Amino acid sequence: MPELPEVETIKNELAPWVVGQSFAKVAILDAKLVCGCPAEKVRRGLVGQKVESLERRGKYLIFHLSNGGSLIMHLRMTGSLLLNPREVERYARAVFHLSNGRHLVFSDRRRLGVLWLVDDADAVICKLGPEPLDKGFTSGVLRQRLSRHRIPIKAALLDQCILAGIGNMYADEALFAARIHPLRKADDLSLAEVRALHNCIRRILRAAIGSKGASVDTYVRPEGELGTAHFNFKVAHRGGEPCPVCGSTIERCVVQNRGTYFCPRCQLL
């Protein structure tokens, strides 16, 4: 499931092959992939456009085009972007042929991913909260944003309007590292706890980018390699295993309909 570190990795590894190229031919195999307008309009609108730059915002990947418009992709649960795969397999939903002879395949087993072609990228991403790795994202900003919500802190971290880019895995990891129980109310955290959480979020996301993302499910990098960030997970997807800090058994509960892993001794309610 691609979260911020996975999308950042995809952006970084795609950029050398895509930036400066134009779309020579586009085939949209699944019309439901396209959001907001007919697939044919996207196909025609893309052909001939040059990719000026690639940007990640939250979990969104943005292709800035030469006409000022943007192609925006969200991989949701099982989407992946494959560069020049040997075969265009059954989960392919769109194929983008580039002017350098390479092609990019949007593959997506569960078909939850979406893309937009828009004049103004802000129309799609305007609701997103701050970027956790931006310089301006201080613990004060986090504290101010959390203070407006009386919801479980885990739910707050998953809310892309509060903070962009964190998903289920990294929310669990950040809360464990900060020693905060996932069901604590967002507006109840002490100043010290918010500072610890802010620090842990940034440290964990940076480390995960360094490991090229976490390949727990279907995530693969554009050239087919896996990420290794999941080898460093302390609690995420580790229910029943011993806590690496205190040895207690890691528990699983459900918060906001999401499987949530935590250490009952390190993270007290």
Next chain:
DNA sequence: CTTGGGACCTGGCTGC
């Protein structure tokens, strides 16, 4: 207004 829960989607797993 805020918050919670279901829909979307399909492969893989569980249990009868």
Next chain:
DNA sequence: TGCAGCCAGGTCCCAA
């Protein structure tokens, strides 16, 4: 062994 039914979770939408 076969298959129904549940589960995974990012985001949107609707209801309380």
